[in-house]
Amino acid sequence: MLGASAVKDTYELLRDGIRKVLLLMDGKVKPKINLSLKAYGNDSKPKINREDKKEHQELLSLLVSDKEVLSHVDVNKEDVDTELKEAVNLLGKIVSQDIEEDKKGWLLR
Numbered sequence: 001m002l003g004a005s006a007v008k009d010t011y012e013l014l015r016d017g018i019r020k021v022l023l024l025m026d027g028k029v030k031p032k033i034n035l036s037l038k039a040y041g042n043d044s045k046p047k048i049n050r051e052d053k054k055e056h057q058e059l060l061s062l063l064v065s066d067k068e069v070l071s072h073v074d075v076n077k078e079d080v081d082t083e084l085k086e087a088v089n090l091l092g093k094i095v096s097q098d099i100e101e102d103k104k105g106w107l108l109r
Helices: 002-024 053-070 082-098
Strands: 099-102 105-108
Touching: 002 053, 002 082, 053 082, 053 105, 082 099
Parallel strands: none
Antiparallel strands: 099 105
């Protein structure tokens, strides 16, 4: 049971982190970003079969893909808000600590 909670936490951390970055982004930049998942504006979880490893892997791939899109935002500019810089950096840490890529795609560690 502990493993299921850990997996759930990682997915939620990614979703919440992406949502926070989107909330902090400048309105000029946000419309130019094309994300895979469109449901970051609400609190509902993506509807997947929690027992299906393939669905979990597909969702994880979408989340990591969206994180990668957001990581290309230049947070090193002087005029970028500190909170946005921290949120983007935190997303990077979540992925580097909890997720790895292999031949099959993105997997939880």
